[in-house]
Structure formats: C-alpha cells, structure tokens
Amino acid sequence: MRYLTAGESHGPQLTTIIEGLPAGFTILAEDINKDLKRRQGGYGRGGRMKIEKDQVAITAGVRHGKTLGSPVALAVTNLDYRHWLKEMGSEPIADDVVVKRTVTRPRPGHADLVGGIKYGHRDLRNVLERSSARETTMRVAAGSVAKQLLSELGITVASHVRKIGGVTATVDISQLTASEIQARAEQSETRTLDEEANEQMKARMDQARRDGDTIGGLVEVVVDNVPEGIGSYVHYDRKLDARIAAAVMSINAFKGVEFGLGFEMANIPGSEVQDEILYNETDGYSRRTNHLGGFEGGMSTGMPIVVRGVMKPIPTLYRPLQSVDIDTKEPFKASVERSDSCAVPAASVVAEHVVAWEVANAILEEFSHATLADLKREVAARRQSAKEF
Numbered sequence: 001m002r003y004l005t006a007g008e009s010h011g012p013q014l015t016t017i018i019e020g021l022p023a024g025f026t027i028l029a030e031d032i033n034k035d036l037k038r039r040q041g042g043y044g045r046g047g048r049m050k051i052e053k054d055q056v057a058i059t060a061g062v063r064h065g066k067t068l069g070s071p072v073a074l075a076v077t078n079l080d081y082r083h084w085l086k087e088m089g090s091e092p093i094a095d096d097v098v099v100k101r102t103v104t105r106p107r108p109g110h111a112d113l114v115g116g117i118k119y120g121h122r123d124l125r126n127v128l129e130r131s132s133a134r135e136t137t138m139r140v141a142a143g144s145v146a147k148q149l150l151s152e153l154g155i156t157v158a159s160h161v162r163k164i165g166g167v168t169a170t171v172d173i174s175q176l177t178a179s180e181i182q183a184r185a186e187q188s189e190t191r192t193l194d195e196e197a198n199e200q201m202k203a204r205m206d207q208a209r210r211d212g213d214t215i216g217g218l219v220e221v222v223v224d225n226v227p228e229g230i231g232s233y234v235h236y237d238r239k240l241d242a243r244i245a246a247a248v249m250s251i252n253a254f255k256g257v258e259f260g261l262g263f264e265m266a267n268i269p270g271s272e273v274q275d276e277i278l279y280n281e282t283d284g285y286s287r288r289t290n291h292l293g294g295f296e297g298g299m300s301t302g303m304p305i306v307v308r309g310v311m312k313p314i315p316t317l318y319r320p321l322q323s324v325d326i327d328t329k330e331p332f333k334a335s336v337e338r339s340d341s342c343a344v345p346a347a348s349v350v351a352e353h354v355v356a357w358e359v360a361n362a363i364l365e366e367f368s369h370a371t372l373a374d375l376k377r378e379v380a381a382r383r384q385s386a387k388e389f
C-alpha cells in the first residue's frame, strides 16, 4: 500500500491517493472527518484553525461505502483559499499584476531559506506553501483509513501528550488499553491524561504566547493487539520500528523518536531493560514488562507498540528572531501575521495517524489482502500459530 499527498497550504485543495487497499471494507467520510477535526483542535492553535473546517470528499475507489480495491482518492478544500486567490491561483498572471505577500524574509527554523536556495525560488512563498504542516491534514486522512482497516483486525491506535514546555504528565499507561488512553486524551484540551499537568501545560502555553515565544513537547502513540512478527529482522528497510521512526520524524517539527524506555536505556542495566518471556496455554506467549515498546529485531512482539516523538517549539515567533532579507541582504526582525503558539496536542493526532499507516502497511505486506476476508483469515492464522508455537 502506498499514498501520495498534494496541495499547498493556501491553495484550493489538499488531495491524497491511496493505492493497495483490500476490497470490501467500509470507509466512511464521517469517521475521517472526526479525525480531521481532532487534528484541528487542541490548546495552542492559532487563527487559521478558526477559518478551516476540514471535511473530506471521497472521490474515487469507494462505492456504497465499501472499497473497490482500486485507488482511493480523498480531497479536502482549503477554506482560506478565498483570501489568497491572487497569490495562489494556478493560471499565469499578467506582468502588470502585482502579487502581494511575496516572501523574501526567511524564518529561522522553517524550510524557507534552504528550500529557496535548493529550488531557486526567490519568492519564498513557493517553499512555505508546501513545507507547511497544513499537509498533515492528508496524512491524517490517509491514516484514518488505515485505522479503519486496523479496527477490522481488532487493532487500536491511540495518542496522547506526555510533555509540553517542560511540564510532564505523570501517568502509568501500562494498565490502560489504547481505547482507554484515547477516550481520556479526548477529554483534555492538551490531550494529556494527567489533569494537573493539563492545567500547567495550558498555563505554560499562555505564558509563552504572552512572551511572544513558543514551546514544544513530547507525544506518545500506543498500538494494541498487533499480531506477532510484523516487520522483519532480515533487512534494514523491513524493520517496522525503523519505518515507524521515520514516519514520526517526518512530521513537521519532530526532532526525535524513542520506543518503550527509549533514551532512558542509556542509564540502566540490561536486566532492567529486556522484557522477560512468559507462557500460558490460553494466551500463548507474553512479556512480563514492555520496556522495549513492542519490538524485538524490528518485528512486533505482540505487546503494545509504544512510541514517542519530540516536537520542537514552533519556529514562527511573535518575538521575532534575527534573519536576512534575501533581496536586500539587510538584517531584519520578522513580523508575524498569525501562527500556532504550540501545536503539540494537534501533532499528537498526526503522530497517531502516521503510526497507524505504517502498521497497516506492514500488515498488508505480510499477508495476502485482495479482499478484507483474505486478510482477516491470514491475520487470524498468524495469531493462532503464534499461540501454538
């Protein structure tokens, strides 16, 4: 299975094409729309999210609510486009038309300057339109379809926020199912499970905004009930943990990824890291702990996948940083029209969906899947053989 996304942040439309889905499973626009709405929300979002009301149109590959096995195309209209018709139209413009809002002042921490150098764009809008995290709308749309497929296999994916601006949620998720994590995260404006931390995180965000600054954080994704042996140790590009890490790192502003105990493993001995193996006849094999976050040798162990990603503070600051105008070469301090001050809660939803995609994709690679029935049969057989092994 694969997908592409297309679309500029202030252009008319965002699009994704998903190819390789099994035939005969239900995709509902209303389910995708719920996930799109979750991505738009969260404390710390800026003015743009008051304009957009992301709604998906399913334009190919689905008939009467069920996949056909042909490519599925999804589209979301940018409502802000109406404010950017002159700047963002695809028709050539006459020489005497002055395009306002050309960008010659690159923002530190954004793709603006390097993207301009690379593609030869002297209007840096040509860079920022695509480097913007607006694109994550379609990654959530595609990931939402992947989640609908995973749910057919009894696999659930959840996300929540662990840390924002130095405030850490203290919560033990080892006793919670992914569904419970999701339900609790949805109750909170910061998508964190610790109510006290939620209040402190909001206060930190308010403070950062007052200071003209931004803050980052740490998000966590949990996937329950993945069959044993998805991914493979035999080749680097088949290791599922590595693919998940790449997917999380590809989210705008994400700068690090860890599984299970993660970077803490540098501080503790092996006896406190490896997960001891247990067996009983009803459930088959299990682990006493899940310090490794659901992976051994790049393959799923059957324990929950637990992956975290760190998001840097948003680069656009109301207290502007030093940069250089690429036309005049003069130093300046940028002025900002609007920006998110913290998008960590929203980014946790993006992380959930890119992880869901990677898990679903690896499962489809593992088993034959022309139809949903084929896939279900093979997944059930793997679960049974793992138990009996």
Ligand SMILES: Cc1cc2nc3c(=O)[nH]c(=O)nc-3n(C[C@H](O)[C@H](O)[C@H](O)COP(=O)(O)O)c2cc1C
Pocket (backbone or CB within 6 Å): 046, 109, 110, 111, 131, 132, 133, 136, 251, 252, 253, 254, 312, 314, 315, 316, 338, 339, 340, 341, 343, 346, 347, 350
């Ligand atoms: C959900 C989400 C919303 C974001 N909103 C903004 C924003 O409003 N302003 C901004 O400057 N950056 C925002 N970013 C971050 C930039 O897109 C990102 O820093 C930029 O594309 C450069 O990529 P890099 O940080 O990975 O190098 C957001 C990121 C995400 C995931």
Ligand SMILES: C=C(O[C@@H]1CC(C(=O)O)=C[C@@H](OP(=O)(O)O)[C@H]1O)C(=O)O
Pocket (backbone or CB within 6 Å): 009, 046, 047, 048, 049, 052, 131, 132, 133, 134, 137, 252, 338, 339, 340
């Ligand atoms: C549009 C979204 O996020 C945008 C991501 C973003 C950036 O630079 O990444 C900058 C902002 O866009 P604008 O400049 O239009 O206000 C955010 O609103 C979205 O998440 O849907």
